[in-house]
Amino acid sequence: MDNNNLNSYNGGNGYNNGQGGGPGNGQGGPGGGGQPPKKQNLMLLLVAALVTLVCMSFFMKMLSGVSNQEITYNEFLEKVDAGEVESVEITDEQINIVPKSDAKENPFMPAEEITYYTGRVEDATLISHLLEKDVKINGEIPDNSGFLLSILLTYVLPFVVIIFLFNFLMKKMSGGGGPMGVGKSNAKVYVQKETGVTFKDVAGEDEAKESLVEVVDFLHNPGRYSKIGAKLPKGALLVGPPGTGKTLLAKAVAGEAHVPFFSLTGSDFIELYVGVGASRVRDLFKEATKNAPCIIFIDEIDAIGRSRDSKYGGGNEEREQTLNQLLSEMDGFDSSRGILILGATNRPEILDKALLRPGRFDRQIIVDKPDLKGRVEILKVHAKDVLMDDTVDFDAIALATSGAVGSDLANMINEAAINAVKQGRDYVCQKDLFEAVEQVLVGKEKKDRIMSKEERRIVSYHEVGHALVSALQKNSEPVQKITIVPRTMGALGYVMQVPEEEKFLNTKAELHDMLVGLLAGRAAEEIVFDTVTTGASNDIEKATSIARAMVTQYGMSEKFGLIGLQTVESQYLDGRAVMNCSDVTAAEVDSEVMRILKECYAKALELLGGNRAVMDKIAEYLIEKETITGKEFMKIYRREKGIPEPEETETPEEARPRISENTPSVTTADIQKTQDAPAQPQEEIVPKPWDLHFQQTQNSAPAGENTAGTQQMPAGQQPMGQTPASAGEANAAPAGNGSDRPDGNDWWSSGESGIPGQDLNFFRTEENGNGSDSHQEGSSEQAAGQPENGTDAGSTPDDGAAGAGKPAGPVGRFSNTVLPPTDRK
Numbered sequence: 001m002d003n004n005n006l007n008s009y010n011g012g013n014g015y016n017n018g019q020g021g022g023p024g025n026g027q028g029g030p031g032g033g034g035q036p037p038k039k040q041n042l043m044l045l046l047v048a049a050l051v052t053l054v055c056m057s058f059f060m061k062m063l064s065g066v067s068n069q070e071i072t073y074n075e076f077l078e079k080v081d082a083g084e085v086e087s088v089e090i091t092d093e094q095i096n097i098v099p100k101s102d103a104k105e106n107p108f109m110p111a112e113e114i115t116y117y118t119g120r121v122e123d124a125t126l127i128s129h130l131l132e133k134d135v136k137i138n139g140e141i142p143d144n145s146g147f148l149l150s151i152l153l154t155y156v157l158p159f160v161v162i163i164f165l166f167n168f169l170m171k172k173m174s175g176g177g178g179p180m181g182v183g184k185s186n187a188k189v190y191v192q193k194e195t196g197v198t199f200k201d202v203a204g205e206d207e208a209k210e211s212l213v214e215v216v217d218f219l220h221n222p223g224r225y226s227k228i229g230a231k232l233p234k235g236a237l238l239v240g241p242p243g244t245g246k247t248l249l250a251k252a253v254a255g256e257a258h259v260p261f262f263s264l265t266g267s268d269f270i271e272l273y274v275g276v277g278a279s280r281v282r283d284l285f286k287e288a289t290k291n292a293p294c295i296i297f298i299d300e301i302d303a304i305g306r307s308r309d310s311k312y313g314g315g316n317e318e319r320e321q322t323l324n325q326l327l328s329e330m331d332g333f334d335s336s337r338g339i340l341i342l343g344a345t346n347r348p349e350i351l352d353k354a355l356l357r358p359g360r361f362d363r364q365i366i367v368d369k370p371d372l373k374g375r376v377e378i379l380k381v382h383a384k385d386v387l388m389d390d391t392v393d394f395d396a397i398a399l400a401t402s403g404a405v406g407s408d409l410a411n412m413i414n415e416a417a418i419n420a421v422k423q424g425r426d427y428v429c430q431k432d433l434f435e436a437v438e439q440v441l442v443g444k445e446k447k448d449r450i451m452s453k454e455e456r457r458i459v460s461y462h463e464v465g466h467a468l469v470s471a472l473q474k475n476s477e478p479v480q481k482i483t484i485v486p487r488t489m490g491a492l493g494y495v496m497q498v499p500e501e502e503k504f505l506n507t508k509a510e511l512h513d514m515l516v517g518l519l520a521g522r523a524a525e526e527i528v529f530d531t532v533t534t535g536a537s538n539d540i541e542k543a544t545s546i547a548r549a550m551v552t553q554y555g556m557s558e559k560f561g562l563i564g565l566q567t568v569e570s571q572y573l574d575g576r577a578v579m580n581c582s583d584v585t586a587a588e589v590d591s592e593v594m595r596i597l598k599e600c601y602a603k604a605l606e607l608l609g610g611n612r613a614v615m616d617k618i619a620e621y622l623i624e625k626e627t628i629t630g631k632e633f634m635k636i637y638r639r640e641k642g643i644p645e646p647e648e649t650e651t652p653e654e655a656r657p658r659i660s661e662n663t664p665s666v667t668t669a670d671i672q673k674t675q676d677a678p679a680q681p682q683e684e685i686v687p688k689p690w691d692l693h694f695q696q697t698q699n700s701a702p703a704g705e706n707t708a709g710t711q712q713m714p715a716g717q718q719p720m721g722q723t724p725a726s727a728g729e730a731n732a733a734p735a736g737n738g739s740d741r742p743d744g745n746d747w748w749s750s751g752e753s754g755i756p757g758q759d760l761n762f763f764r765t766e767e768n769g770n771g772s773d774s775h776q777e778g779s780s781e782q783a784a785g786q787p788e789n790g791t792d793a794g795s796t797p798d799d800g801a802a803g804a805g806k807p808a809g810p811v812g813r814f815s816n817t818v819l820p821p822t823d824r825k
């Protein structure tokens with residue numbers, strides 16, 4: 001997960017990695033050692049051929065059995081004269097001579113039999129001469145069978161062997177059939193008669209499932225649709241961030257429809273040879289037609305479906321051919337036979353437009369990150385086979401993991417189970433789950449790292465700075481945990497904040513407070529130690545990206561107004577944003593971002609400066625305990641500020657229903673709920689919601705969702721733009737808060753908190769105003785926002801409660817929300 005709400009004291013970049021962390025590139029280029037497998041295979045082939053030839057010639061020699069030496073005609077006559085010749089064979093061209101053998105010398109080791117031959121010359125007296133010397137003479141009887149055999153052995157056999165070997169190797173290389181194995185589809189390998197996965201195995205993602213249910217019906221009764229004249233959809237494209245269950249959904253469709261499932265990845269098509277991909281596509285469709293009705297699933301379809309436009313790295317001939325083939329096959333096949341093509345991708349924006357037009361992938365199904373309710377469901381699905389005790393509360397976990405996708409959650413459950421086993425327990429408890437969440441977010445505890453006393457003090461003040469500022473501001477999320485135990489992922493300490501509710505929108509005031517919170521760590525260092533350290537690098541990075549997004553994407557800067565200066569590319573992957581303005585404007589954006597950051601830092605300094613005593617107390621406590629809960633933190637905070645402890649009056653039931661109520665889509669009803677939610681509880685029983693929340697961790701979350709739904713409107717921007725600055729500032733005043741909020745209630749209704757009231761109104765207006773437009777923004781923000789929120793483990797719900805008591809109510813939210821680039825998947 002990329003998102004977290006943690007304000008981590010970033011030891012990684014700072015203390016430890018500072019040195020020696022050179023760029024460190026250079027080595028390790030791709031393909032350092034070893035040859036590519038295909039080259040190796042060719043080499044192997046050559047060697048095999050050579051060995052065969054050598055063997056053959058040796059074999060031939062063995063066949064002939066004797067060594068044969070050439071001699072001159074004179075030598076031949078001399079041998080005859082000397083009586084050394086046993087017999088001769090006279091052929092057309094030559095005379096073969098067999099000498100008399102003296103085998104008696106060594107009966108056990110017969111000497112090698114040597115024969116001779118010589119050219120035949122015109123010599124009329126030869127025969128009589130030979131007869132005279134008693135040499136046996138043989139004439140030549142042409143032996144065709146031997147000749148044929150020798151031709152076979154010498155020329156044909158090696159070729160047969162070579163061709164056989166070649167074929168065998170090619171088959172190995174491509175893993176398919178076909179004349180040379182090249183071009184045969186690999187799909188067969190992946191075909192599954194029954195996937196065994198059903199929609200029940202896919203949690204959350206209700207909208208995606210809904211669209212796919214129709215598809216299943218097409219597969220079940222293709223006839224019904226074609227009878228009435230309806231054309232069946234040929235394909236659907238599943239689009240979404242990694243790990244949200246696209247593959248799982250495709251399998252579920254096949255499983256529900258009880259049809260064979262051909263699955264392969266885009267890159268399976270691409271081979272070394274041009275044209276192979278195309279022939280594989282052809283083959284795949286042929287195979288699928290035979291097996292219809294069936295589903296063809298092409299995962300990571302961007303590997304072949306990439307736009308032919310060179311902007312996205314088009315221009316690869318093989319890929320283009322493959323794509324063209326796919327396009328024409330999709331045009332060509334008869335959908336009434338019940339073949340459905342499902343594609344999955346994280347990068348729909350780079351796909352070729354031709355692929356997306358109706359008649360090919362006519363439907364795009366968005367499989368987005370799950371919302372709170374979705375996460376709870378996913379956790380339940382994966383917990384089915386895990387033994388859990390009564391303490392387990394999935395709502396709390398889901399609330400703390402906003403931004404997490406299905407695969408993250410599955411992983412967390414598994415980690416928790418492993419944790420439980422490690423500790424010798426038979427059941428997984430809530431603590432295991434929270435630990436797993438933290439493990440995924442910030443790594444494991446690094447107990448063996450020993451920090452000096454001074455460093456611990458610095459880290460401690462840094463983290464308390466974050467937490468305190470969030471408590472002093474109205475728009476921050478409650479602190480759940482503060483720790484100065486280093487983690488393996490580089491943090492020397494962090495503050496965890498769990499939102500009370502899932503957020504899909506952030507107001508300008510919230511972003512402002514978030515920035516102040518992020519910079520408060522550094523501010524605390526400066527105030528207390530009169531110097532600064534490298535530990536704030538991560539905070540600064542996050543703050544900068546939020547501030548930049550405010551200026552360039554959210555239209556939250558008065559200087560620039562509502563102009564979009566950045567566009568987000570690949571929103572489902574890293575959410576990278578690219579500036580699309582002139583250099584001059586970019587420079588101005590930089591200075592505006594700087595101005596915002598400076599202002600927020602000044603605010604942080606002011607807030608902490610006015611609460612030095614509180615900060616000292618909490619930091620001291622933290623140094624002693626190393627990890628403190630939000631509850632403990634708020635207790636000290638209230639004590640020091642003279643704020644009475646809120647009463648604990650909660651009915652978990654109240655909070656819980658909310659969760660189930662949540663609906664993903666934004667409706668007027670939702671909006672109203674949202675409005676109501678904050679208003680009701682807070683005014684009447686202010687502490688309730690928060691406390692509940694904290695105690696149970698779970699409850700409060702649901703409410704949030706509603707709000708979120710409502711919030712989706714980007715509209716927030718408008719009002720924010722006007723009020724934000726002032727609101728934020730107003731909030732900032734710590735002193736005011738303290739006094740004003742003796743009881744948590746006030747802040748909601750009071751002008752101080754002002755924001756709540758404003759927000760509601762503003763949401764309403766917004767929704768009315770531009771529901772549709774906002775949607776997009778909402779979603780993008782959401783993406784960003786979720787991650788951050790996700791951090792908190794929610795172990796100490798009380799803090800949240802404290803939030804209520806506090807001036808600003810919800811405490812800090814440092815990193816959460818809108819972090820544009822990194823947070824989004």
Ligand SMILES: Nc1ncnc2c1ncn2[C@@H]1O[C@H](COP(=O)(O)OP(=O)(O)OP(=O)(O)O)[C@@H](O)[C@H]1O
Nearest residue numbers: 201202203242243244245246247248378406407410
């Ligand atoms: N909605 C979900 N419900 C239940 N489990 C899920 C869900 N989403 C993901 N998972 C879990 O995560 C695993 C990975 O999901 P899957 O392979 O379907 O992701 P994907 O969206 O195809 O990712 P990629 O884009 O990286 O291919 C699944 O095997 C499943 O265990």
Ligand SMILES: [Zn+2]
Nearest residue numbers: 008009521539
């Ligand atoms: Zn920090």
